[in-house]
Amino acid sequence: DAGVTQSPTHLIKTRGQQVTLRCSPKSGHDTVSWYQQALGQGPQFIFQYYEEEERQRGNFPDRFSGHQFPNYSSELNVNALLLGDSALYLCASSLAQRLAETDTQYFGPGTRLTVL
């Protein structure tokens, strides 16, 4: 059973450029969340996608956008890159909530983005 996969593993960009990161959820999962983890910090929630729509969003600017495809995979796009966008970007997948339960999020290995 394949877990959460992300691509690419590493990426180097320059300020002002745009980047697209990709995520394939764990088999059977339909919800994808994206997190930014700066060096030495805990992950910060960017947004969550379910049924191809953004369901929730954290405190990130509109430069961060995403998409979910019919097969539940997802992309994270960041425009006009800043030095401060350098971080590990983590994708997590889960099942949509059922009744009163919250579902465990399973994380991928992350994409290390370096902005020069």
Place this chain on the structure above:
Amino acid sequence: AQSVTQLGSHVSVSEGALVLLRCNYSSSVPPYLFWYVQYPNQGLQLLLKYTSAATLVKGINGFEAEFKKSETSFHLTKPSAHMSDAAEYFCAVSVKTGNQFYFGTGTSLTVIP
């Protein structure tokens, strides 16, 4: 609003000694609590979770955590540290609706031989 505080950004223990990593949460509704471990240059791996069933939760690799509502705590323990336990540990809180996770800033565990 939900938040997590992890006391002690760095913890060092001797091999074979007790591991205690502290986590306190704030939540306006009954929380769901998680501990994740992160090894260098890797993603997060779930250690254990509390979802309103038993207050003492057992996880992988010999770790366990106890939910104490009166203390708003969810501390992680392991009776005997192993060298392979050296990693970054994150506590996270979620709620029933939305499933957004709020993470603490992490605790780096060093195991001294």
